């Protein structure tokens with residue numbers, strides 16, 4: 236299955252963890268500014284609750300947001316891709332972190 240490429244509002248992403256490394260975000264900021272080709276991030280869209288779960292690309296998302304972007308291009312797969320039956324499992328035990336409470340660490 237090929238993932239759809241979708242521009243997703245960064246505010247609506249549910250992040251897997253609350254911390255990103257400052258240096259790595261800085262490198263992506265420089266890459267975005269110099270318009271280098273940057274891999275799309277990876278997102279799982281829950282078929283039950285419609286939420287977008289960021290599975291890969293936390294540093295890219297923070298860098299894009301820092302530069303004023305409010306959307307990020309993402310490879311998007313339904314949550315049933317790995318797990319045949321979601322039944323809302325996606326929303327259990329997830330961190331529920333968002334871009335609003337992300338923390339930059341050394």
Ligand SMILES: [Zn+2]
Pocket residue numbers: 280281282283284314315321322323324325326
């Ligand atoms: Zn799901």
